[in-house]
Amino acid sequence: MFERISRASISQEKIVLLIAVLLFCVFSVSLKGFVSSGNLLTLLRSVSTLGILGIGMAFLVLGRGIDLAIVAIYSASAGWTLHLANGGVSIWLAMVLGYLLALTAGVLSGVLVAYVEIPALFATLGMAAFVFGFVRYALVPLYVVYMPASGASIAWIGGGFVFGVPVPILFFALIAVLGFLFLRFTKPGRFIYAIGDNFAAARISGAPVRPIIILQYAISATIAYLAGIITATAVSAMDTDVANSSMIYDIILVVVLGGIGLSGGRGGIRNVIVGTLLIGILLNGMTIMDIEYTLQNVIRSLILLIAIVIDSIINPRDEQIAQQGDI
Amino acid sequence: MVAETLTRLRYRYVPDHLVGEVLGRRWMDNVIPVFLLVAVIAFLTGSIPNFLAAGNLADTSRQIGEFGLVVIGMTVVMLAGGIDLSVGSNFALANITALALINVAKWSVTASVAATLGVAGLVGLMNGLLIGYLRLRAFLTTLVTLTLIRAIVTFLLQQYQVQIASSDVDSEAWDFIGTGSVAGVPLSFAVLLVTAIAGHVILTRLRVGWRIMAVGGSRRSAYNAGIPVRRTVCLSYVVSGLLTGLAGTLYAARLSGAGPDTGLGLELAVVTAAVLGGNSVGGGRGSIGKAIVGAVIVSLLTNGVVRLGLQNGASAMVVGIVLLLAIAIDVRWNKWRGKLQAKVYVSPAYLALPPVPPIDSRSSSPYAMNDRLHDVEIIGLGEIDGPEDVILDEDDNLYCSVRQGDIIRFLAPDHKRREVYAHVGGRPLGMAFDKDGGLVVCIAGMGLYRVDSSRGIQKMTAETNRSRFSIIDDSRMRLADDLDIAADGKVYFSEATIRYGFEEWVVDSVEGRGNGRIIRYDPATGTTRTVLRHLLFANGICMAHDNRSLLFAETWGCRVSRYWLEGPKKGATEIVIANLPGYPDNINRGSRGAYWVALAGTRTPTYDLAMTMPAFRRRMARRVAGDEWMFPNVNTGCVVRFDESGRILESLWDLKGRNHPAITSMREHRGHLYLGGVTNNRIGRIGIPDADPEWTGPASYWGDRR
Amino acid sequence: MKKRIFTALAAALTLSGMVGHAVAAGIDDPRRDDYYKTFTGKTVAFVPVAMGIDLTEGWASVLKQQADALGMKFEVRDPHFSADAGAQVITSLISEKPDVLIVHNPDVNSYAKLLKRAEEAGIHVIQVNMRSNYNSDVYVGADWIAIGEAETQAVVDKCGAGTSGKVAILEGVPTSGSDSGMRKGAEHILNKHPEIKLVSDQGADWDAAKAHTIVSTVIQQNPDLCGVVGFWDVMDLGAAAAIKDSGKQIVLVTSGGGEQMACDNVEKGVFQEEIEYNVMQQGRDLADMVAMVLEDGQPAGKQKVVIYSPQTRLTKDTLHQGACWSAKSLPK
Structure with missing residues (x-):
């Protein structure tokens, strides 16, 4: 009986949160300047793009899917926006076109998964290569696209402050709240959980599973585009080659680390925030400790490893109830 | 008449059944993977000059070699139900x-290679310990x-x-690893x-x-079957790590x-x-051969697009499109194939x-219907x-084989x-006692088994010689049905059909092809x-009284042969x-030189007609749900006694259909006939007035040992 | 040697379209037919680190014009930042035997053996901007040691007395031909200035996003950072953004191919200074060297010619119209 209670009460999310809080306390005591408001804002800002993309990814993972194309969409659509603006198109029109590109790519992924029935892992992997390739081949000739002068009117998105708080943090908060409300209170939001929990059951009960899958990809593409614009305006450039980097893994990690199971149906926006905070605290603390960037990566990965090991020791999986094909 | 001959010839010589098989x-x-491989090779050969030139092929294969090793490692992990994303790092x-x-450290080549494999293997072991023993999730871990x-590599x-x-290192051994060849094949x-x-053999x-x-x-199931799941899973990651290390060494x-x-x-x-x-994520389906085909496709494709001179994302675009197309076709193909x-x-x-001979109760036919089974005594x-x-x-004990595998x-x-005399599993059907009192049983789905007098169960056989050119594997036994034992101890048994299992046995009737064998x-x-093939649902088997021949029944052929x-x-x-007049099932010896055959059902003119119209039955099988198919009547049958020459002596019916409408087996024993039925919930016993009251089956076969 | 240089010069002049103007009366030039015959049907292959970056697009554009004008075939094989794919491409080119192979090495090792094999197979190998450990017929590109010296000097000048003297170096890939040279040049200067403190020296893989992360980390760890020596302008935009985010005044000196982006950013003050190697000029040097190795007729592997491109300092003061070239206006 005791065991059952302990299992129910200490989830992976709580473990990660606990570690995050623990690290936060340790750093607050031991590191000078860690708890200053300036540093905390820096901390949040440094992970806000990651968190936003994480929320986009969470929409898929909750429905037992995955979107490996999210980074390609993020970089390609924002990159095209900048390229169009560079070519003299007004920045607002450029943004609309860029968003349409992102949306098309997202819907296409959704169609491939929902109607062609390609497993999400491979549909989006193929889409990632296709989106990056197509945009670089047909739309954006150079890897790196710079912010044109006309972009000054949207520079606040990535670089502005509201009451001293960097705008990207506000966007992160806004998307988190919207995402939470959507998942919790709307019908499509509940359907996403249903699909993630048991696809066949959701389908048989009459949930419009295919349109919902397309909706999920459309949402993630929308969020990816927003994150792309934030990055582009913050750095004044977009490197489309980021689609080929390991950034996608960082995003998946943030999602899964917070306790959203890849088998779907479990978790919510809160988990993404917890995962993002842990990463942010770790990176910021290590930076203040003057640990070199490459070593930081090693330490960060080690702590992540420890987090999932602790989870599996506290919540061991059982041979008898493990789902087949759940990797 | 000509049309009928044509139909007969067409269905005799056009092997329709092979398509489904x-x-x-x-x-x-x-x-699809092999087709894709051929297509990729054909395309690249056509568009890249010298693509198949020997020198070029050698260099391409060098790269395929490294990549393929990693793919084999991944396949092993995937076959064990996991995934190893750490291979790239x-x-x-x-x-x-x-x-x-x-x-830098100037180690010898041997030591370096060994140490490298050790390091990579350790990474695999770490994955294996975490996923296998600590039960972490493979993807996340x-x-x-x-x-x-x-991060460590960057560091x-x-x-x-x-x-x-x-x-710069100057070592011949190292150069050999990088650029050497063995008998003309790149290392x-x-x-x-x-x-x-x-890997394939293992x-x-x-x-x-x-x-x-x-x-x-x-x-x-593996866990419940006592397989060391944790160790096996761990091992798969170690294999993946080692093969990745090997590939990395070759690359180095x-x-x-x-960089x-x-x-x-x-x-x-x-x-x-x-x-x-063609390996599936999550395990269950895959092989090394599939891994190699996939590895060759992907490496040819990714190299091909670069060598075609595609720039600025075009190569990524092409790879993306091909990947999507290939998997889409594969997904649709497998779905379509299942349906088809x-x-x-x-x-x-x-x-x-x-x-059909007449069965009307008023006729003088030996098959004329009667109500002689009305007075059966019910057992169990x-x-x-x-x-x-x-x-x-x-000793007069009565045995029967039932659905629960007992x-x-x-x-x-x-x-x-x-x-419960013995739990043999499967679906036990025909039985016979051998010379030593052991009960030999045909078990559908398993084969031929023997329960000895101390109730120990032994497998006798589950595999026969595979016939040449057969597409389905006919070496295994799907539906061993009935058996008898010759005086020399050889067991002759029938397999009703090689195309269906026991639960679908009646579907074989729609085919009416000789799928059975002895x-x-x-x-x-x-x-x-295998002694006889192409029998129309080989069923009952019985040694003749003189042991020089055996009688067997072909159910859909409605005949008994010797x-x-x-x-x-x-x-x-x-x-x-x-x-x-019906569909014969088991045949058994009777007293006074006679034999008994059970008819599981009676023929109907419509079904006999349908059997001459295969196109009609094919349309039915394709367009109509299985529940609605026309099947032979296996609801009402009888027991028939005949003599050595095949003359019908008598038949016993249950006209009211209350106790024993369908009979699949009967045994004569001390003047009584015991009746079994594959769908019945009882055994019947009825006295046979003109039978030898002392006659028993075991004595007829092995002599009276009491 | 003299003769060879003369030939090269002649080729250069020819290319620049000077022939014809020199002679007023209609006297036939006996070398003309041979000249064109030399090139017709020849193949020039170019293996960049990746297409789609200003440098490689610039060179390829010039080389393509030359090939079109002289009836040569010009092929680009884009390995897209993958040394493995690049090696595969070069291997297949060795069996395809183009007449000239122009290679832009991702690092000094990966292609070295292959380039040697290519020359042994009779292909003239020209290495551009980033060399390998193997010295082939021709190297055309920046004098990285000089650029490293110039960049570091520029930062040192700004970070002398009165500042913290803390300087960071932001490399691309330390094993590349360019970065190893620039690092050497930086050492030359830093050795002379013990007051300058090198607080960070890391590689960002020519990736602006990584540069952003690294530099913002360094700034957090050293809030009094004075200057950053960046090794490539495209990547250093990330460093610039990090500096901007921090709101601090930090000197950023970079180097690059002088694309319009560089001039814009120098003008905006994002880069205090850029040491520029003019890509268009490098392209023409490449074209000249292609002409030279083909006209010279010597077998591959015999020559060892090096052409260092001159470097220019781009600062707010030296900026002028036309100081930069524009990737956008390259002929398609």
Whole structure:
């Protein structure tokens, strides 16, 4: 009986949160300047793009899917926006076109998964290569696209402050709240959980599973585009080659680390925030400790490893109830 | 008449049934991958000059060698039900380890290679311990090890890459690893071939390979079957780590360069290759051969687009499109194939039966219906489920084979008490006692088994010689039905059909093709041979009283035939009863030189007509739901007694259909006839007035031993 | 040697379209036919680190014009930042035997053996901007040691007395031909200035996003950072953004191919200074060297010619119209 209670009460999310809080306390005591408001804002800002993309990814993972194309969409659509603006198109029109590109790519992924029935892992992997390739081949000739002068009117998105708080943090908060409300209170939001929990059951009960899958990809593409614009305006450039980097893994990690199971149906926006905070605290603390960037990566990965090991020791999986094909 | 002849010839010589059988083969999984491979090779040969030139091929195969090794490792992990995303980083780690040891630390080549494999194997072991023993999730764990190892590689690069770049190693052995060839085959490709063959043998022939497949197929069942799941899972990651290390070493020797891009994104290419080849994510389906096909496709494609001169994203675009198309086609193909196979597997043939003899109760036919089974005595009513066959031993105990996989014994003298004589599993059907009192049983889905007098169960045979050119594997026994034992101890048993299992036995009637056979098992030598093929649902088997021939029934052929075991006609088959009014099931000996045959159902003119119209039955099988199909009547039948020459002596019916409408088996014993039925919940017993009251089956076969 | 240089010069002049103007009366030039015959049907292959970056697009554009004008075939094989794919491409080119192979090495090792094999197979190998450990017929590109010296000097000048003297170096890939040279040049200067403190020296893989992360980390760890020596302008935009985010005044000196982006950013003050190697000029040097190795007729592997491109300092003061070239206006 005791065991059952302990299992129910200490989830992976709580473990990660606990570690995050623990690290936060340790750093607050031991590191000078860690708890200053300036540093905390820096901390949040440094992970806000990651968190936003994480929320986009969470929409898929909750429905037992995955979107490996999210980074390609993020970089390609924002990159095209900048390229169009560079070519003299007004920045607002450029943004609309860029968003349409992102949306098309997202819907296409959704169609491939929902109607062609390609497993999400491979549909989006193929889409990632296709989106990056197509945009670089047909739309954006150079890897790196710079912010044109006309972009000054949207520079606040990535670089502005509201009451001293960097705008990207506000966007992160806004998307988190919207995402939470959507998942919790709307019908499509509940359907996403249903699909993630048991696809066949959701389908048989009459949930419009295919349109919902397309909706999920459309949402993630929308969020990816927003994150792309934030990055582009913050750095004044977009490197489309980021689609080929390991950034996608960082995003998946943030999602899964917070306790959203890849088998779907479990978790919510809160988990993404917890995962993002842990990463942010770790990176910021290590930076203040003057640990070199490459070593930081090693330490960060080690702590992540420890987090999932602790989870599996506290919540061991059982041979008898493990789902087949759940990797 | 001509039309009918044409129909007969057409269904005799056009092998429709092969379509469904081909579609059902596991190697059909490979059609799309192999087709894709051919298409990619054809396209690249056409558009890249000298693509197939020997020198070029050698260099291409060198790269395929490295990539293929990693894909094999990934396939092993996937077969065990996991995934290893850390291969890309591990590859880079192996690369920089090898280079650092050779170029900077100046170790010998042997030591460096061994140490590199050790390091990569340790990464695999770490994954294995975490996922196998600590039961972490494979995707998440290897994702974290991917970032961890990549971070370590970046860290090492920072420390050593300039030193590696500025020193040069002069070692023939190292150059051989990078650029050498064995008998004209580039080393890395040779390594791949050896690994692939070894891997195939291990996975398909050795215990550890079977365990890996079992764990991936169903982890829970494997665990319950006592397979060390944790160790097996762990092992699969160690294999993946070692093979990745091997590939990294070959790469290091070939290029001697350590950069941040080494192995970047390799894991996705590797998973893609494994899946394109036909291995499924999550285990259960896959092979080394599939891995190789996938590896060749992906490496040819990714190199091909670069060599075609595609720039600025066009190459990524093409790879993306091909990947999407390939997987889309594969997904649709497998779905379509399943549907199609379900539709076309049933492939009716032409069968013209001789005219039905009259069964009208007012006729003078020996088959004339009567109500003689009205007064049967009921044994075990409601206590047994489907006693397909019944048999009695010399002590008058009554045995029957029931649906639960048991042999039930009703104890003499009154057959009121009941016990499970043996639990054999499967669906036991026909039974016979051998010379030593052992009960030999045909078990559908399993084969031929024997329960000795101390109730120990032994397998006699489950496999016969495979016929040449057969598409479905007819060496295994799907539906062993009835048996009898010759005086020399050889067991002759029938397999009703090679195309269907027991639960679908009635579907075989829609085909009306000779799918059945008779198999001989010789306990003296342990050999199993098929003696007769192409029988129309081979069913009852009974040794003639003189043991020189055996009688067998073909259910859909509505006939009983004799197969000569010795004498001048040895090996010949002749028909004994050509046109029974129903579908014969088991045949057994009776007293006074007679035989009994059970008719499980009676023929109807419509079904006889339908059997001459295969196209009609095919349309039915394709367009109509299985529940609505026209099946032969197996609801009302009878028991028929006949003599050695095939003359019908009498028939026993249950006209009211209350107690024994359908009978599949009967045994005469001390003046009584015991009746079994595959769908009945009872055994019937009825006295036979003109029978020899002392006659028993065991005595008839083996003499009276009491 | 003299003769060879003369030939090269002649080729250069020819290319620049000077022939014809020199002679007023209609006297036939006996070398003309041979000249064109030399090139017709020849193949020039170019293996960049990746297409789609200003440098490689610039060179390829010039080389393509030359090939079109002289009836040569010009092929680009894009390995897209993958040394492995690049090696595969070069291997297949060795069996395809183009007449000239122009290679842009990702690092000094990966292609070295292959380039040697290519020359042994009779292919003239020209290495551009980033060399390998193997010295082939021709190297055309920046004098990285000089650029490293110039960049570091510029930062040192700004970070002398009165500042913290803390300087960071932001490399691309330390094993590349360019970075190893620039690092050497930086050492030359830093050795002379013990007051300058090198607080960080890391590689960002030519990736602006990584540069952003690294530099913002360094700034957090050293809030009094004075200057950053960046090794490539495209990547250093990330560093610039990090500096901007921090709100601090930090000197950023970079180097690059002088694309319009560089001039814009120098003008905006994002880069205090850029040491520029003019890509268009490098392209023409490449074209000249292609002409030279083909006209010279010597077998591959015999020559060892090095052409260092001159470097220019781009600062707010030296900026002028036309100081930069524009990737956008390259002929398609």
